[in-house]
Amino acid sequence: MKAGRFWAWIVFILGAAYFFIPLIATIEFSLRMRRGVYSFDAYKVVLGDSQFQTTFMYSVIVAVFTIVLGVLIVVPTAYWIRLRLPQLRPVVEFITLLPLVIPAIVIVFGYIRMYGSNSPLPFLSNNTATNALLVIGYAALALPYMYRAVDTGLRTIDVRTLTEAAQILGAGWGTIVARVILPNVLIAVLSGAFLTFAIVIGEFTMASLLNRPAFGPYLQNLVANRAYEPAALSIIAFVITWGCMSLIQVLSRFAPKSANRPN
Amino acid sequence: MTDLSLSNQAIAGKTAPPGEARALRLPTQWLGVTPFFIFAIMFLILPTLYLMLGAFQNDAGEFTLENIFALSQANIVAAYWISIKVSLASSLIGAFAGLAIAIAIVRGGLPNWIRSATLTFSGVASNFAGVPLAFAFIATLGRLGLVTVLLNTLVGLNLYAHGFNLLSFWGLTLTYVYFQIPLMVVIIVPAIDGLKREWGEAAATLGATQSQYWRMVVIPVLWPSFLGTVILLFANAFGAIATAYALTGSSLNIVPILLYAQIRGDVLHNAHLGYAIAFGMIFITGLANIFYIWFRTRSERWLK
Numbered sequence: 001m002k003a004g005r006f007w008a009w010i011v012f013i014l015g016a017a018y019f020f021i022p023l024i025a026t027i028e029f030s031l032r033m034r035r036g037v038y039s040f041d042a043y044k045v046v047l048g049d050s051q052f053q054t055t056f057m058y059s060v061i062v063a064v065f066t067i068v069l070g071v072l073i074v075v076p077t078a079y080w081i082r083l084r085l086p087q088l089r090p091v092v093e094f095i096t097l098l099p100l101v102i103p104a105i106v107i108v109f110g111y112i113r114m115y116g117s118n119s120p121l122p123f124l125s126n127n128t129a130t131n132a133l134l135v136i137g138y139a140a141l142a143l144p145y146m147y148r149a150v151d152t153g154l155r156t157i158d159v160r161t162l163t164e165a166a167q168i169l170g171a172g173w174g175t176i177v178a179r180v181i182l183p184n185v186l187i188a189v190l191s192g193a194f195l196t197f198a199i200v201i202g203e204f205t206m207a208s209l210l211n212r213p214a215f216g217p218y219l220q221n222l223v224a225n226r227a228y229e230p231a232a233l234s235i236i237a238f239v240i241t242w243g244c245m246s247l248i249q250v251l252s253r254f255a256p257k258s259a260n261r262p263n
Numbered sequence: 264m265t266d267l268s269l270s271n272q273a274i275a276g277k278t279a280p281p282g283e284a285r286a287l288r289l290p291t292q293w294l295g296v297t298p299f300f301i302f303a304i305m306f307l308i309l310p311t312l313y314l315m316l317g318a319f320q321n322d323a324g325e326f327t328l329e330n331i332f333a334l335s336q337a338n339i340v341a342a343y344w345i346s347i348k349v350s351l352a353s354s355l356i357g358a359f360a361g362l363a364i365a366i367a368i369v370r371g372g373l374p375n376w377i378r379s380a381t382l383t384f385s386g387v388a389s390n391f392a393g394v395p396l397a398f399a400f401i402a403t404l405g406r407l408g409l410v411t412v413l414l415n416t417l418v419g420l421n422l423y424a425h426g427f428n429l430l431s432f433w434g435l436t437l438t439y440v441y442f443q444i445p446l447m448v449v450i451i452v453p454a455i456d457g458l459k460r461e462w463g464e465a466a467a468t469l470g471a472t473q474s475q476y477w478r479m480v481v482i483p484v485l486w487p488s489f490l491g492t493v494i495l496l497f498a499n500a501f502g503a504i505a506t507a508y509a510l511t512g513s514s515l516n517i518v519p520i521l522l523y524a525q526i527r528g529d530v531l532h533n534a535h536l537g538y539a540i541a542f543g544m545i546f547i548t549g550l551a552n553i554f555y556i557w558f559r560t561r562s563e564r565w566l567k
Contacts, residue, residue: 004370004371004372005371005372005373007367007371008366008367008368008370008371008372008373009367009371009373011363011364011366011367011371012364012367012368012371012373012377012381015360015363015364015367015381015444018440018441018444019384019388019441019444021403021409021410022399022400022402022403022441023399024409025399025402025403025408025409025410026398026399026402026403028402028409029402029409072298073298073299073302074299076295076298076299077295077296077298077299079295080295080296081296084292084295085292085293085295085296088296092296092299095299095303095307095308097552098303098307098308099307100495100498100499100552101498101545101548101549101552102307102311102502102545102548103501103502103503103504103519103544103545103548104502104504105502105504105519105522105523105526105541105544106311106314106502106522106541106544106545107306107307107310107311108526109310109314109522109526109537109541110309110310110311110313110314110541111306111310112526113310113313113314113317114309114310114313136302136306137306139302139306140302140306140307143307173295195390198390199390202393202394202395202505203393203505204393204394204504204505204508204509205504205505205519205523209523209526209527216393216394216505219393219394219395219509220394220505220508220509223394223397223398223401223509224512230394230398231398231402233395233398234394234395234396234398234399234402237391237394237395238387238391238395238399241387241390241391242387244390245383245386245387245390246383248386249383249386
């Protein structure tokens with residue numbers, strides 16, 4: 001057992017080195033903008049850049065719409081599958097896994113060809129519609145994570161009893177989903193939401209190919225043209241991802257115990 | 264025998280929930296999932312099918328295999344080859360390293376906080392891809408990166424003089440491993456947790472040595488989920504573009520970058536060839552995922 005522990009430490013330390021050295025290097029690099037001394041100049045420049053602010057805000061807004069759309073699609077579906085159509089579960093689960101099989105670049109390529117300006121559904125003909133298409137694309141990308149999160153949440157509550165109780169009290173389907181089911185799986189929905197946020201905020205492929213002024217393409221452009229600012233932005237992006245994941249962890253503590261089980 | 268009767272009971276219990284199987288209610292039943300299916304068909308399935316059909320059509324819309332044959336152009340084959348190599352190498356390295364780390368934190372007798380810290384960090388790092396990740400590696404192992412410079416000044420080892428280049432197969436693989444290892448850890452830790460303590464005790468009671476226990480119990484049980492995860496990692500790397508694009512621009516021609524350039528500016532001068540490339544990508548990730556599903560169902564037999 002003693003030898004085992006020794007090797008466990010070696011593995012852990014090697015792993016930690018691999019994961020922390022790039023972060024340290026990036027932090028160090030981001031502080032080097034002013035010659036000779038460490039400073040936060042790069043962060044100041046980046047945060048003060050109006051393009052950073054607009055692209056970042058754009059991505060945040062897109063992320064919020066994506067989360068709303070994802071919840072609207074996933075919660076009623078997962079609920080209904082659990083309540084009434086369990087025989088459809090394999091089909092729905094298969095579909096929710098498709099975005100892991102079909103690369104994002106292929107999905108967006110399909111959008112561009114199918115929903116071009118001359119098509120019956122010209123999503124690409126104006127800005128608002130293209131923004132909508134981006135939100136839809138992101139909702140598709142986040143589908144596997146959102147569905148899994150919500151389904152795990154639903155597993156921990158007694159869907160049938162809650163539904164019957166609500167029906168006895170005279171609630172319609174809309175009321176049941178919005179005011180009985182959703183509050184009960186809110187924590188699961190929120191962890192799906194933060195994961196969606198982490199995916200959407202820096203996404204490059206879809207935003208770039210749909211020509212949207214999002215944070216991902218801005219970051220890409222900056223890497224090609226600047227030295228220190230991208231380092232600062234990488235650190236900021238890491239902190240945002242970290243924040244999302246920590247929030248999920250914190251939330252899972254409030255979730256019903258069995259919601260923490262894998263599957 | 265007991266198995267049979269048990270599953271029969273389970274089926275009987277499932278098929279007869281009270282008052283549900285009335286044929287008249289069928290339309291309203293399906294109404295609840297209609298939005299989901301409309302969404303999936305319009306924005307996942309049809310666009311993909313559109314490309315797949317396009318791969319087998321010429322400009323006049325007639326059926327042809329020409330586009331598929333055209334994939335054998337040297338630069339396209341090279342792109343597929345390097346993509347497959349990078350995805351395979353990063354998924355294998357990521358899988359073995361991730362497995363080692365997972366075993367270390369679950370079974371290695373390390374303090375408890377290390378386990379939870381590693382899991383949290385893995386959640387973060389598996390989502391830390393794209394441009395920021397590429398830049399982190401440029402800052403580390405680029406020509407002026409911290410490690411490159413430190414090695415040069417402290418040890419006198421000039422990585423680049425020894426043929427290392429971040430903008431190469433190994434550079435890209437090393438970068439991809441950064442999100443592959445954590446993904447492996449996140450997926451495989453529950454599987455290792457699923458190894459029941461009783462199995463070890465049972466093996467010991469039967470006189471098995473530690474190595475026999477690993478060889479004959481642990482590895483066979485973990486094998487399907489391990490292999491399944493390798494395939495998931497492969498598909499994960501195969502479709503990734505942002506990291507590679509930020510790292511290498513278009514100097515390393517992997518398939519997603521080739522497709523990106525084709526969508527942007529028809530660099531291959533043949534729209535349908537773009538469809539064929541997309542078809543090839545779906546074909547490869549799809550094939551990988553069929554294996555994944557197969558292994559998954561096999562591993563779930565044990566890990567309940």
